[in-house]
Amino acid sequence: MASVGGKHVLFNAIQVLVDHGDEVILPVPYWVSFKDIVRYAGGKCVLLQSDEENGFRVTTRMMERLMTPRTKLIILNSPANPSGAVMSPEDMTEVVRLAAERGIWVISDECYVYLNYSGHEFSVGSLQEYRDRLVVVGSLSKTYAMTGWRMGYALAPVAVISAMQKLQSQSTSNPTSIVQKAAIAALKGPQDSVAEMRKDYIRLRDHVLLGLGRIPGLKCARPEGAFYVYPNISEVLDRGGIESPADFARRLLHEAHVATVPGEGFGTREHIRISYATSEKELDRGLDRMRGFISSL
Numbered sequence: 001m002a003s004v005g006g007k008h009v010l011f012n013a014i015q016v017l018v019d020h021g022d023e024v025i026l027p028v029p030y031w032v033s034f035k036d037i038v039r040y041a042g043g044k045c046v047l048l049q050s051d052e053e054n055g056f057r058v059t060t061r062m063m064e065r066l067m068t069p070r071t072k073l074i075i076l077n078s079p080a081n082p083s084g085a086v087m088s089p090e091d092m093t094e095v096v097r098l099a100a101e102r103g104i105w106v107i108s109d110e111c112y113v114y115l116n117y118s119g120h121e122f123s124v125g126s127l128q129e130y131r132d133r134l135v136v137v138g139s140l141s142k143t144y145a146m147t148g149w150r151m152g153y154a155l156a157p158v159a160v161i162s163a164m165q166k167l168q169s170q171s172t173s174n175p176t177s178i179v180q181k182a183a184i185a186a187l188k189g190p191q192d193s194v195a196e197m198r199k200d201y202i203r204l205r206d207h208v209l210l211g212l213g214r215i216p217g218l219k220c221a222r223p224e225g226a227f228y229v230y231p232n233i234s235e236v237l238d239r240g241g242i243e244s245p246a247d248f249a250r251r252l253l254h255e256a257h258v259a260t261v262p263g264e265g266f267g268t269r270e271h272i273r274i275s276y277a278t279s280e281k282e283l284d285r286g287l288d289r290m291r292g293f294i295s296s297l
């Protein structure tokens with residue numbers, strides 16, 4: 001099914017799968033919209049705390065501990081926004097297997113599946129034997145840098161797709177036909193640009209990690225995918241009257257003109273998110289300003 005961006009696909013899927021009181025397992029840090037979309041459906045997010053020291057990676061054992069008879073859905077997002085964490089193919093397979101065994105649905109948000117730098121690119125779409133309980137979500141926003149075109153897609157069992165279609169047909173009907181044609185061209189055309197972009201992002205990730213490493217007071221886990229870093233700013237909190245990541249991000253924006261996203265929206269209270277989907281020159285400008293801002297606190 002095609003919808004108006006990955007976000008729209010996720011909204012449709014979660015509304016048709018989750019009922020009032022259902023539990024949904026969601027790893028932290030999570031992409032901002034998941035929690036509110038689940039709440040809109042009446043569901044209850046059960047947050048899975050990941051370990052920053054381990055690059056925020058989610059494992060089967062962590063997931064299994066949270067599964068209860070009320071668990072309706074597990075949301076996977078690998079590579080993840082905002083941490084860039086990647087789950088191993090073995091862990092993803094095992095989570096999907098355990099979920100299928102217990103009658104739990106899995107939505108795998110694979111918007112960054114082609115921006116995986118770990119060398120283990122993996123889609124749960126390859127797990128044909130568990131397809132009855134799986135919803136695979138993709139988007140053209142990241143892979144083809146077509147964010148503004150708004151095109152996302154889902155692969156799921158017929159009953160789920162037809163319920164999603166019922167919901168979508170009373171709201172937007174469909175992504176515009178022009179964009180559908182552009183999406184087909186992107187998906188069927190040469191894919192060299194994706195490999196090139198992946199190479200560029202690896203270079204930019206390493207560049208931004210190096211720059212962050214030179215700012216006293218910041219620590220940063222090494223992301224293995226997507227195009228974000230999620231540095232820990234806890235050492236800087238409390239300096240210069242800064243009380244929270246939101247406060248830090250607001251002052252960094254107003255005083256140093258650098259835009260970041262505070263961690264509160266992603267479910268943590270010690271981080272900010274930086275996108276490195278830009279040039280080395282812009283990153284250096286931002287990092288220099290951030291260093292200056294922090295040393296002035």
Ligand SMILES: Cc1ncc(COP(=O)(O)O)c(C=O)c1O
Pocket residue numbers: 004005006007008031077080081109111139140141147151152
């Ligand atoms: C994890 C994740 N899922 C879904 C989306 C939605 O992407 P779009 O609606 O642009 O396809 C985003 C966008 O930032 C994202 O980071």
